Amino acid sequence: MSRLLTPENLCSLIDDHFATLLVFARQWAPSDAEDIVQDAFLQMVKRLPWEGCPEQPVAWLFRVVRNGAIDRHRKEKRRREHEQRCAEERTTWFEVPPDSETRAEEIDAMLRYLSAQQREILVARIWGGLTFDEIAAMTDASRTTVFRQYTEALQTIRDQFRPQ
DSSP, X not given: OOSSOOHHHHHHHHHHHHHHHXXXXXXXXXXXXXXXXXXXXXXXXXXXXXXXXXXXXXXHHHHHHHXXXXXXXXXXXXXXXXXXXXXXXXXXXXXXXXXXXSOHHHHHHHHHHSOHHHHHHHHHHHTTOOOHHHHHHHHTOOHHHHHHHHHHHHHHHHHHHSOO
């Protein structure tokens, strides 16, 4: 292939090698493989005006896909490890003042009992001081839905943590 990459040659490269590069990328980054391969082709196109087509474009694509896939795999691994460390270090969701009558562990247990959406709304409303309109805008939900989720969350806490 010449140092010039015509649109026809690029289409031919994509048609002939995309599927193989996809399988190759899935070794390291199964969920991101398609993006990685597309990025490799984009990198090739971006370099054309300054450097031309690589001498061996297929080998170059394999190298770029491999490097991209390994990078994504490493980033994902670091992210998972970081999240795991944070989860292990966090004993409660938040701190309460020492003079508070309710202990942080009790509040933490209450929040964990709620759905993620209810928890988000309750924390934003009570501790964040946001209005229902502000929470609705933040969560892309209607004000009515936010209010309903808020009242359901409070009722759930009342029902589950009422003194026996």
